[in-house]
Amino acid sequence: MAAYEFIDHAYDVVVVGAGGSGLRAALGAAQQGLKVACVTKVFPTRSHTVAAQGGISASLGNMGEDSWQWHMYDTVKGSDWLGDQDAIEYLVRNAPKAVYELEHWGVPFSRTDEGKIYQRAFGGMTRNFGEGPVQRTCAAADRTGHAILHTLYGQSVRREVEFFVEYFALDLIMQDGACTGVTALKLDDGTMHRFRAKMVILATGGYGRAYFSATSAHTCTGDGNAMVLRAGLPLQDMEFVQFHPTGIYGAGCLITEG
Structure with missing residues (x-):
């Protein structure tokens, strides 16, 4: 870490990911009066929750x-x-x-x-x-995820959650076995950022795109899972990956139940 120049930020809570889970976590923390940052590699309403139909x-x-x-x-x-x-x-x-x-x-x-x-x-x-x-x-x-995502994003902005959009989270900051923050790369200019926090919440979505055929967005790459592993922490139930049962093999196109 000493080899890089970091821009520092400090928050009570840092949420990584701005899908349905991430926005709900950020909103809940902000409702309690905490200073909250939400770090996301895509604009919040482009998170994969937007594709949920049923x-x-x-x-x-x-x-x-x-x-x-x-x-x-x-x-x-x-x-x-x-x-x-x-x-x-x-x-x-x-x-x-x-x-x-x-x-x-x-x-x-x-x-x-x-x-x-x-x-x-x-x-x-x-x-x-x-x-x-x-x-x-x-x-x-037939756009339930879209409706939820836009609503939660609006409520989060109202509650003054600070969004860091197109920041790619890299690694957890660990001190004496405790997570005290996260590092991130700002994608448009390549600057490195260090987010210090009393609590870090990972809501980084799935890793369906680790597989050849899946209907997940190409952003579903298991970034949070990798961060956890690199920090020496355990992952659980990795074999339970949900594949949508109705799709076009190889193309990754969903045939919705909705």
Whole structure:
């Protein structure tokens, strides 16, 4: 590090990545009054969340009876009983709250005639532990990710999150086994930047493009995973990569379920 000249920055929280997870993390920290930086290699609304079409599953019960227990059963079954059931329970219990939170921030979910959030059926969604189909997916037409990303970006700007756009995160700064920041390369002029922080949150997306055939964006290159490995920290469950089941082999083109 001494061989390079760095431009220094100091924040309470640095979030690496500005997709749905990164923006939600940055927004949550900013809501608590913390000074937040978001470092991203692409403009936030170009993050891969923008390509998500189908929607979000949550047991709102707007189109018929539903429960988080049924949602959990379907999720555990869908994971071939390999999923972390504590994490799955947390997910399905909190999904309705998360959807309403997004609604209140301004995500334009599709509506029923009564004005409730419209829900649609997707594969694997059942009522009463596998008896029949249920409508559980909340969507903003066929551009749910686009709607969420633009809404979260607007809310983050409103909360004065500072964005460092087209900064490529390079490595974690480790001191005595603790992460105290991150280094980044500013892509347009080649300058090196050092972000010091009390907390670093990695929300760098997947690594689908490590494989020959995938529908992930070409930005999904596992940058955060590599940073973690170079810092000598462990990664978990690397074999569980989600490939979209409907696509054109070799071309990487998605045939959406949405």
